Amino acid sequence: MKRKLRMGMVGGGPGAFIGEVHRKAARMDGLIDIVAGAFDIDPAKSLQMGQALCIDPDRTYSTYKEMIKKESNRDDKIDFVAITTPNNWHFPIAKDFLEAGFHVMCEKPMTMTVAEAKALEKIVAKTKRVFGLMHNYTGYPMVKLARDMVKKGDLGKILKVVVQYPQGWLIKPIEREGQQQAAWRTDPKQSGAAGCIGDIGTHAENLAEYITGLRIKEICADLSTFVKGRLLDDDGNCLLRFDNGAKGLLHASQISIGEENGLAIWVYGEKSSLEWHQEHPNYLYVKVIDGPVQVWRRGNDYIGKKSPAAKKNTRIPFGHPEAFLEAFANNYTNFAETLIACIEGKKPSPLSLDFPTVHDGVRGMQFIETVVKSSKSSQKWTKFPK
Numbered sequence: 001m002k003r004k005l006r007m008g009m010v011g012g013g014p015g016a017f018i019g020e021v022h023r024k025a026a027r028m029d030g031l032i033d034i035v036a037g038a039f040d041i042d043p044a045k046s047l048q049m050g051q052a053l054c055i056d057p058d059r060t061y062s063t064y065k066e067m068i069k070k071e072s073n074r075d076d077k078i079d080f081v082a083i084t085t086p087n088n089w090h091f092p093i094a095k096d097f098l099e100a101g102f103h104v105m106c107e108k109p110m111t112m113t114v115a116e117a118k119a120l121e122k123i124v125a126k127t128k129r130v131f132g133l134m135h136n137y138t139g140y141p142m143v144k145l146a147r148d149m150v151k152k153g154d155l156g157k158i159l160k161v162v163v164q165y166p167q168g169w170l171i172k173p174i175e176r177e178g179q180q181q182a183a184w185r186t187d188p189k190q191s192g193a194a195g196c197i198g199d200i201g202t203h204a205e206n207l208a209e210y211i212t213g214l215r216i217k218e219i220c221a222d223l224s225t226f227v228k229g230r231l232l233d234d235d236g237n238c239l240l241r242f243d244n245g246a247k248g249l250l251h252a253s254q255i256s257i258g259e260e261n262g263l264a265i266w267v268y269g270e271k272s273s274l275e276w277h278q279e280h281p282n283y284l285y286v287k288v289i290d291g292p293v294q295v296w297r298r299g300n301d302y303i304g305k306k307s308p309a310a311k312k313n314t315r316i317p318f319g320h321p322e323a324f325l326e327a328f329a330n331n332y333t334n335f336a337e338t339l340i341a342c343i344e345g346k347k348p349s350p351l352s353l354d355f356p357t358v359h360d361g362v363r364g365m366q367f368i369e370t371v372v373k374s375s376k377s378s379q380k381w382t383k384f385p386k
C-alpha cells in the first residue's frame with residue numbers, strides 16, 4: 001500500500017491512561033497515522049486533545065456518532081477506529097463503526113456481557129471487518145516463544161498452570177477521592193459484572209490460554225471486596241480445570257500492597273516447565289528435570305530459530321530492553337499488516353494474524369461471567385462454556 005493506514009480514536013482524552021499508550025504504539029512502526037478522534041466524553045476536552053495532537057479541527061469530533069457520520073462522507077476516511085473508553089462504551093461504539101464499514105481495534109474487556117460479546121462476534125463475521133482486541137500481553141516476544149515451545153511439544157503434556165496478576169493501587173477507596181481510573185473501574189454500570197477480575201483477571205486468563213493453547217473448562221472461584229463500600233471485587237482467587245485434564249490456579253488482586261503489575265505465569269509439563277514475568281519481560285525461564293535453569297533472552301539468534309513469531313515481534317538487539325509499549329505496538333503492527341492485506345485483497349500471513357480477536361473477547365466475557373457465577377454459588381465448580 002502506498003499510504004499509511006488512517007486511524008481514528010474514541011477515548012484517550014486529557015488525563016486518560018491507555019489512549020496515549022495506543023497512540024504511541026500505533027505509530028511505532030510507521031504503518032499508521034492518527035487523523036481523527038472523539039477523544040473525550042466532554043466535547044470541549046475532545047477538542048483540547050485534538051489540538052494537542054495537531055489533528056485537523058474538522059476531524060476532531062464531539063461524539064463518536066458524529067465521527068462515524070462525517071468520516072463516512074470523506075474520500076480520505078479513516079480505515080479503522082481504536083476504542084479506548086471505559087468498558088460500557090465498547091460494544092455500542094464497536095457495533096456502530098463495524099456496521100458503518102470501519103475496522104476496529106478495541107480495548108478489553110470487550111463488552112459488558114457474554115450476550116453482547118456474541119452479538120459482536122456475529123457482526124464481525126457479517127461485516128467481514130478486521131477486529132483486534134488489545135490483550136497486549138500476548139504481544140511480548142518471549143510470550144510468543146513460550147507459546148511456540150508448548151506448541152512444539154518441548155514441555156510434553158501440560159499438567160499445571162499458575163497465573164497471577166497482583167496489583168496494590170486500589171487498597172484505599174481512591175474512587176471516592178476523584179481518581180478517574182478508579183472511579184469507573186469500581187462502578188458496575190461502567191465496569192461490568194466484575195471489578196478486578198474483569199480488569200486484570202481477564203489478562204491472566206487470556207495469557208494462560210494463549211501460551212498453553214488449552215481451554216479452561218471449569219472454574220471454582222472466590223471473589224472478595226476488601227475495601228468497605230466498594231461495589232465490585234478487588235481480589236479474586238480461582239482454581240481452574242483445563243480441557244486436557246491440566247489443573248490451574250489464577251489469582252488477580254488490586255489490594256495487594258507493594259505489587260505493581262505483577263502479571264506472571266508458570267506452565268508445568270511432563271518434560272519441562274516455563275516461567276515468565278511481565279515486569280522482566282525480556283527473559284523466559286525454562287526448567288528441566290536434571291539440569292540448571294535456562295534463561296532464554298530476547299533478541300538472540302537462538303530465539304528466532306525456535307520461534308519466528310518471537311523474532312518478528314522484536315525490534316532492537318538483545319540487552320536493550322523492550323517492554324509494554326513495544327508489546328502494544330506488536331499487536332498494532334500485526335493488526336495493521338492484516339488490514340493492509342485485506343484492503344489489497346491479499347491473504348494475510350500467519351505471523352501477521354497473530355493478534356487477539358473478537359473470539360478472545362468472547363472467551364474473556366465468558367471467563368468473567370463464569371467466575372462471578374462460581375463465586376456466588378455454593379456448589380463452586382462451574383462450567384466454562386466451550
Ligand code: NAD
Binds near residue numbers: 017
Ligand atoms: P481512562 O478513564 O483513563 O480514560 C477513558 C477516556 O475515555 C477518557 O478520556 C473519557 O473521557 C473517554 N470517554 C469515555 N466515554 C467516552 C465516549 N462515549 N466517547 C469518547 N470518549 C469517551 O480509562 P483507561 O484507564 O484509559 O481505560 C480505558 C479502557 O482501556 C478500559 O476499557 C480499560 O479496561 C482498558 N485498559 C486496558 C489496558 C491494557 O493493558 N490493555 C490498560 C488500561 C486500561
